[in-house]
Amino acid sequence: MQAWRVHENGEPGEVMRLDDVPEPEAGPGQLKLRVRAANINFPDALLCRGQYQVRPRLPFTPGVEVCGETADGRRVIATPALPDGGFAEYVVVDEAAVLPAPDALDDAEAAALHIGYQTGWFGLHRRANLRAGETLLVHAAAGGVGSAAVQLGKAAGARVIGVVGGPEKAAVARELGCDLVIDRRTEDIVAAVKEFTGGKGADVVYDPVGGDAFAKSVKCVAFEGRIVVVGFASGDIPSAALNHALVKNYAILGLHWGLYAAKDPASIARCHEELTKLAEQGVVRPLVSERVPFAQAAQAVQRVADGRSTGRIVVLPAAPEGLEGPGAPEAREAAAGAEGAAR
Structure with missing residues (x-):
């Protein structure tokens, strides 16, 4: 072969x-x-x-x-x-x-x-406890990991802000159903998020990018917000200022989906059942x-x-x-x- x-x-x-x-x-x-x-x-x-x-x-x-x-x-x-x-x-x-x-x-x-949607489901539901009506900020929203998070966020009843790089990816994010699309190359992410949320900020941030994306996220996360760290596609692993997390009262959550196979394998099968239902309903694709x-x-x-x-x-x-x-x-x-x- x-x-x-x-x-x-x-x-x-x-x-x-x-x-x-x-x-x-x-x-x-x-x-x-x-x-x-x-x-x-x-x-x-x-x-x-x-x-x-x-x-x-x-x-x-x-x-x-x-x-x-x-x-x-x-x-x-x-x-x-x-x-x-x-x-x-x-x-x-x-x-x-x-x-x-x-x-x-x-x-x-x-x-x-499998991997992208399971990562999104565990990150948004198991780690961040995303609720209907909350605002979800997704970095790299037109990518493989980000597009899955956008669809799962919409399925959960959240308002979704997608951050992308360039007009072509912005068009893809809009087609996915993002309520607001921000082009990081030409727009101020922090200002746009605060304007969209009336100054409150994003309740949940889904970050597979790291680097500057994380630096912008901590400036526009809401009171009792949750930042889910999924990966570092930028190649830059940021160092979190824990005093900032303390004074702004937000949480930084790590998500390593692969650990569930070793620690809680039954949860992967349950998640797959849920994803299969969403696919049958046409909610995620x-x-x-x-x-x-x-x-x-x-x-x-x-x-x-x-x-x-x-x-x-x-x-x-x-x-x-x-x-x-x-x-x-x-x-x-x-x-x-x-x-x-x-x-």
Whole structure:
């Protein structure tokens, strides 16, 4: 089979190589899946660069989130364990952690549902206790993680402010349903938030960016507000001024979704049930901006690394004939068109 592997750390477009490797074999408690779609996450870029908190041995295959096909024909969502990730034709996964792919979503959408939406759900509901009528501020609102938080915030009845970089991403945030969109390149985030909230500020801030985004957030968070720290896509890990949190009476909450698998695995299944219901109702649907053929995976990961993507980019290995999920014909047609354009 073919798999994308990283033999040395560096930029994804330079270090990801398409190799011929043996098909994996499932061991006790494992399932072998044919990969139908592999979602690209920002950690995939960090893994290539050697900048993620986990550093798998070289060579390794990135890809931490897939929609796959079991031997008995079930469509499932899974998170392959590194060093053998999802940018491959087949993967082996922990059977206990496999979840059913929602029928309402096609393969690409299902592959993009798990990590980003679970992170958003735990961050907004479990950590920040977001309530209907509150104001939610989402940084990088047009990105994969941010767009999930926007949809989940709207589903919870919150007023959502989306912060983006540039007019194209602003248009995407408006289409997602943001009540206010702020272009950080041309607008004053703090002033815009305070004006929108009548001076109160945002009740909950969802921050996957860090750096300047966090610095702006502490200046416009409300009394008894909650700032959920999800990641540091900017590359800048801020140092919180705890005296400021004290005098303004707000909370800084960390969210490491992966810990729930070890500490409270049953909560992940319960969250998936809730996300599946929301998908069936049409309330949430992963924003898949690109569906790319397998041969273009390295360039696609590079676009995510460079911040040149909106929503999710999903890699589509060829699905076996007759085993296609909802929307797969359209997705396959789009991927074929992209492949033809690249020739």
